[in-house]
Amino acid sequence: MLSLEAEPRAAEALDTTPPVIDISALTVEFPTLSGRSSTAIRELDLSIARGEIFGLVGESGAGKTTLARSLLGLPPAPGRVAAGEIRFEGQDLLRIGERALRRMRGRDLSMIVPNPRSELNPLLPVGEQIMTVARVHLGVPRREARRLALDMLRAVQIPDPERRMAALPHELSGGMAQRIVIAIALVCSPRFIVSDDATSGLDVTVQAQILELLQRLAADRGSAMLFITRDIGITAHLCDRIAVMLNGEIMELAAREDFFFRPRNPYTITLMAAFAHNEGLRRLWTRSAPPLEPAAAGRACPFLARCPLAQPRCAAERPALRELAPGHVSRCHFPVPR
Numbered sequence: 001m002l003s004l005e006a007e008p009r010a011a012e013a014l015d016t017t018p019p020v021i022d023i024s025a026l027t028v029e030f031p032t033l034s035g036r037s038s039t040a041i042r043e044l045d046l047s048i049a050r051g052e053i054f055g056l057v058g059e060s061g062a063g064k065t066t067l068a069r070s071l072l073g074l075p076p077a078p079g080r081v082a083a084g085e086i087r088f089e090g091q092d093l094l095r096i097g098e099r100a101l102r103r104m105r106g107r108d109l110s111m112i113v114p115n116p117r118s119e120l121n122p123l124l125p126v127g128e129q130i131m132t133v134a135r136v137h138l139g140v141p142r143r144e145a146r147r148l149a150l151d152m153l154r155a156v157q158i159p160d161p162e163r164r165m166a167a168l169p170h171e172l173s174g175g176m177a178q179r180i181v182i183a184i185a186l187v188c189s190p191r192f193i194v195s196d197d198a199t200s201g202l203d204v205t206v207q208a209q210i211l212e213l214l215q216r217l218a219a220d221r222g223s224a225m226l227f228i229t230r231d232i233g234i235t236a237h238l239c240d241r242i243a244v245m246l247n248g249e250i251m252e253l254a255a256r257e258d259f260f261f262r263p264r265n266p267y268t269i270t271l272m273a274a275f276a277h278n279e280g281l282r283r284l285w286t287r288s289a290p291p292l293e294p295a296a297a298g299r300a301c302p303f304l305a306r307c308p309l310a311q312p313r314c315a316a317e318r319p320a321l322r323e324l325a326p327g328h329v330s331r332c333h334f335p336v337p338r
């Protein structure tokens with residue numbers, strides 16, 4: 001059930017300085033055997049302010065992971081950024097070169113992924129793994145790296161951190177291992193964090209603890225966060241603004257209250273109905289959308305095949321994102337009345 005229990009963070013609490021991350025017209029493509037490329041992210045615009053947690057919701061295949069990885073300059077192979085800009089504090093990450101980007105990853109930009117087991121080195125104590133990141137990226141001596149690692153273990157609420165420094169990943173529960181992954185991602189206090197489905201697979205209580213932790217850490221450090229998830233319910237608790245994405249395109253984007261109380265796009269509404277009321281609908285939602293024929297995909301609305309309100313115009317003309325109220329945009333020819 002959706003709820004907006006968490007206290008909304010006051011708009012004025014968000015910084016009004018230029019965005020930390022500013023993505024414009026980003027297009028990411030994958031080559032196909034036919035020789036034509038398929039578009040996983042299409043002309044996407046998005047900016048995130050300092051201290052803001054931005055939620056990006058999308059079903060399987062929407063392009064979430066492709067976007068997350070592209071933002072760190074690592075689109076999944078053989079994908080490639082075909083067009084657009086990704087500005088981090090004004091610098092275009094797509095044009096600064098691999099060496100500069102490598103220095104920034106882990107230090108200024110960081111990513112939290114699910115499946116901690118596959119992220120962590122199974123043979124190295126977790127404390128060493130956090131320390132290595134601090135030493136490599138911050139250039140601090142071993143003693144300072146150890147202090148930072150211990151501070152980080154305390155911040156992610158690992159009990160008995162001194163002893164846990166020496167633990168190997170398999171000696172920790174899934175929730176603990178995920179906290180270690182977060183500790184690694186945050187030890188250098190990055191100014192931009194991408195969390196890609198970071199809590200999926202954890203049980204609900206652990207998930208809630210980790211979300212609370214992420215929220216607190218982002219607030220304490222003033223980081224901007226892109227929180228990517230399939231679960232729209234999570235964003236209601238955590239995020240300042242939310243966008244819903246389909247087939248590599250943003251369908252609707254709004255501040256949290258507008259998004260949940262005044263959604264205007266039929267896709268967003270279908271998605272909320274599915275999560276709120278009905279297990280059958282929910283299953284339908286978590287299924288991938290049937291792909292459109294390439295010819296139709298170029299000109300039709302991405303939600304055409306499933307939209308209960310579709311009209312002939314939706315097949316003939318791809319809707320553009322339109323601003324319906326300040327800060328509230330939707331991609332639909334026939335926005336649902338407020």
Ligand SMILES: Nc1ncnc2c1ncn2[C@@H]1O[C@H](COP(=O)(O)OP(=O)(O)OP(=O)(O)O)[C@@H](O)[C@H]1O
Pocket residue numbers: 030040058059060061062063064065066067076077078079230
């Ligand atoms: N390595 C790849 N090669 C070819 N196509 C890919 C590759 N990775 C992703 N794609 C395509 O890009 C599109 C977006 O996929 P992506 O994995 O980013 O979606 P997602 O929203 O993260 O899905 P999920 O929630 O299932 O992880 C899909 O159409 C997918 O088929």
